Amino acid sequence: MSADSGSTPVVTRFAPSPTGRLHMGHAASAIRAHDFARARGGRFLLRIEDIDGTRSRPEHVATIREDLAWLGLDWDDLTFQSDRLGLYAAALERLKETGVLYPCVCTRADIAAASLAPHGPEPVYPGTCRGKDCAMHAPHAWRIDMARAVPITGPLAWWDETAGTVRCEALAQGDVVLARKDAPASYHLAVTVDDAAQGVTDVVRGVDLFSATHVHRLLQALLGLPTPAYHHHTLLTGADGERLAKRHGAPALAAMREAGADGLALAERLRATGFSGVNA
Numbered sequence: 001m002s003a004d005s006g007s008t009p010v011v012t013r014f015a016p017s018p019t020g021r022l023h024m025g026h027a028a029s030a031i032r033a034h035d036f037a038r039a040r041g042g043r044f045l046l047r048i049e050d051i052d053g054t055r056s057r058p059e060h061v062a063t064i065r066e067d068l069a070w071l072g073l074d075w076d077d078l079t080f081q082s083d084r085l086g087l088y089a090a091a092l093e094r095l096k097e098t099g100v101l102y103p104c105v106c107t108r109a110d111i112a113a114a115s116l117a118p119h120g121p122e123p124v125y126p127g128t129c130r131g132k133d134c135a136m137h138a139p140h141a142w143r144i145d146m147a148r149a150v151p152i153t154g155p156l157a158w159w160d161e162t163a164g165t166v167r168c169e170a171l172a173q174g175d176v177v178l179a180r181k182d183a184p185a186s187y188h189l190a191v192t193v194d195d196a197a198q199g200v201t202d203v204v205r206g207v208d209l210f211s212a213t214h215v216h217r218l219l220q221a222l223l224g225l226p227t228p229a230y231h232h233h234t235l236l237t238g239a240d241g242e243r244l245a246k247r248h249g250a251p252a253l254a255a256m257r258e259a260g261a262d263g264l265a266l267a268e269r270l271r272a273t274g275f276s277g278v279n280a
């Protein structure tokens, strides 16, 4: 099933952040998104999520393109989020006009210190700056006041391939950042704006981003944007059962490529194992 299984052509995307080298988990995700579109005569987009100026590196962009081509994937369009900052700024203005945003001057350390219970990898924002006149002249982020925003849209839901109809629970995500001190958009805002602007019908991505979808669904409603179908897939794990991530030292695709491994054969093995066996 896709967002509109009728006449709308299927559009999927792979949206890596060029902050490091891709590993097998990325390969699996890219192949899934690519194959989902191709099997339906649809379009597959490559979107480089490079708005984090401090962590993004141009050399990783070149490597990502080579990795995907090595796996036998081709894409219909290549976009860079850094070229699209005006779109995000316009969406941010719209949200400001609805009165659901507030400036926040907290640092990561402030938030960690004020958070009683950590929630996932990032603690839920404890609301320190909410309802206060935090210095507008100081460098500040913009956060969404979930308690204000949620009643505006009323109950929301989205469709996920594995979970079925999911009730949107954006409030539980806390007042997430929509524009950073050093960038006019956060991941949440940019991804929501881009998926809509690029006509993405089916978001194929790892289950680690499942909870982010609560935020994206809310933003879609506030901004009057369409809701794609979601396909949150399981993550590859290493032999130790740990999920593959750069921090666990998973081998980079580029290293495998440079060592002479066959990318097409690797992609076929991933498909044949249902994207489960990293050591296949």
Ligand code: GLU
Pocket (backbone or CB within 6 Å): 015, 016, 017, 049, 191, 204, 205, 209
């Ligand atoms: N850029 C994100 C990442 O590399 C993925 C965004 C998405 O698929 O929504 O984790």
